[in-house]
Amino acid sequence: MADKASLTIGDRNFECDILSGSAGPDVIDIRKLYGQAGVFTYDPGFTSTAACQSAITYIDGDEGVLLHRGYPIDQLAEQSTFMEVAYLLLNGDLPKQDELEKFTYTITRHTMLHEQLSTFYRGFRRDAHPMAIMCGVVGALSAFYHDSTDITDPKQRMIASHRLIAKMPTIAAMAYKYSIGQPFVYPQNDLSYTGNFLRMTFGVPAEPYEVDPVIENAMRRIFILHADHEQNASTSTVRLASSSGANPFACIAAGIACLWGPAHGGANEAALNMLREIGRPERIPEYIARAKDKEDPFRLMGFGHRVYKNYDPRAKVMQKTAEEVLDRLGISDPVLDTARELEQIALKDDYFIEKKLYPNVDFYSGVILSAIGFPTDMFTALFALARTVGWVAQWNEMISDPDQKIGRPRQLYTGPTQRDYVPVDQR
Ligand code: CMC
Numbered sequence: 001m002a003d004k005a006s007l008t009i010g011d012r013n014f015e016c017d018i019l020s021g022s023a024g025p026d027v028i029d030i031r032k033l034y035g036q037a038g039v040f041t042y043d044p045g046f047t048s049t050a051a052c053q054s055a056i057t058y059i060d061g062d063e064g065v066l067l068h069r070g071y072p073i074d075q076l077a078e079q080s081t082f083m084e085v086a087y088l089l090l091n092g093d094l095p096k097q098d099e100l101e102k103f104t105y106t107i108t109r110h111t112m113l114h115e116q117l118s119t120f121y122r123g124f125r126r127d128a129h130p131m132a133i134m135c136g137v138v139g140a141l142s143a144f145y146h147d148s149t150d151i152t153d154p155k156q157r158m159i160a161s162h163r164l165i166a167k168m169p170t171i172a173a174m175a176y177k178y179s180i181g182q183p184f185v186y187p188q189n190d191l192s193y194t195g196n197f198l199r200m201t202f203g204v205p206a207e208p209y210e211v212d213p214v215i216e217n218a219m220r221r222i223f224i225l226h227a228d229h230e231q232n233a234s235t236s237t238v239r240l241a242s243s244s245g246a247n248p249f250a251c252i253a254a255g256i257a258c259l260w261g262p263a264h265g266g267a268n269e270a271a272l273n274m275l276r277e278i279g280r281p282e283r284i285p286e287y288i289a290r291a292k293d294k295e296d297p298f299r300l301m302g303f304g305h306r307v308y309k310n311y312d313p314r315a316k317v318m319q320k321t322a323e324e325v326l327d328r329l330g331i332s333d334p335v336l337d338t339a340r341e342l343e344q345i346a347l348k349d350d351y352f353i354e355k356k357l358y359p360n361v362d363f364y365s366g367v368i369l370s371a372i373g374f375p376t377d378m379f380t381a382l383f384a385l386a387r388t389v390g391w392v393a394q395w396n397e398m399i400s401d402p403d404q405k406i407g408r409p410r411q412l413y414t415g416p417t418q419r420d421y422v423p424v425d426q427r
Helices: 033-037 073-079 082-091 097-108 115-121 130-143 154-180 193-202 213-225 233-242 248-259 267-278 281-292 313-329 334-348 350-354 362-372 376-399
Strands: 004-009 012-019 057-060 065-068
Touching (some): 065 082, 073 213, 082 213, 082 376, 115 130, 115 154, 130 248, 130 376, 154 193, 154 248, 154 376, 213 362, 267 281, 313 334
């Protein structure tokens, strides 16, 4: 490809550099365009705009490929641990044995919350959504860990990153315990990251909790599959919030708020609610018809993706995990039958084929999480827990990037032009 792109506006011609990454489409560098040509570019939803450089995650949406630091997601989901993937995303390479041990030790030693934070929970109503609690408590961490909020100090940035990765399972488990009126369970350091989370969620102080290895493995996969996903809405929110120099805890709270929406992380909760509403395979055609009807706002939740125009590689691992977990627990859930059947019908339907709508990561995750025993409103909190790793990796990358500037999009103004103020009695 040429190394310059030219733009003609009337009789004026402008040239922009074309930049190439290590994979994916080239980008046209328009940074000087406004200064030279006096025009902005218009791209609501960033459908054609690269907002940053990143070396963390690569997605080929047409081929259904997802790589973290070059490693395919299915290999990581099958062979790696969440601690390894967290190290990989943060540091760029898979850890050697001693590096992994040191990293795991560090994360494990940061899992407790400042005791005073537990009083925050009592300020929430019992029926508070866990994501509301997560937004509040994670933002409040800024008030407790002053020694890791100076973002110009790489050491403090790393301590804040470790704290966030370590404390998120404790915060999410406490949100659940509070909602069901059970005592908080403190972390136990000899368990794995996921095993510890399961114990803090489902264990009680009155008796020992045994971690089921099949469930632990399913959670490991789920956490790995959600760990990062390039410049999605919540990651871009974290980047935009931190571009002003805000502290990391506040920025991650902003990411959690964005993730909550049903078009993003909230889709796992919405997908299971939809599958339950459909209830049985015979009702699927009615819902497929609704999804295709332009007059009906209904969409098949867990279907479609801004980037994937092929099967989401994470959905494949999720489907397999759903079968394994239900088999292990001896559950025969009609929701899984409905999901399988819905997928088959949609994949053969012209509307879904033409628009390249395939199941995404959220289509099967709800079936698994529900079988394990999580209530639907915890699903997005689990997504936030796992995505924290990606958020902090992207945040660190952004702060260290010399090209980083405060994020400040421009606009196409369509409001009134200047007019004079009219006193209220003359309007
Ligand atoms: N059901 C029915 N029609 C759909 C769906 C769907 N799930 N998704 C997209 N479409 C149609 C949409 O109506 C539009 O049709 P038309 O061109 O005729 O107007 C076309 O497909 C393109 O959709 P879009 O909304 O312009 O695409 P987008 O890239 O802005 O949205 C999306 C992507 C994920 C928000 C959307 O597919 C969606 O709402 N899916 C359901 C929610 C969901 O499962 N979200 C989880 C995403 S994966 C997890 C994550 O990364 O957070």
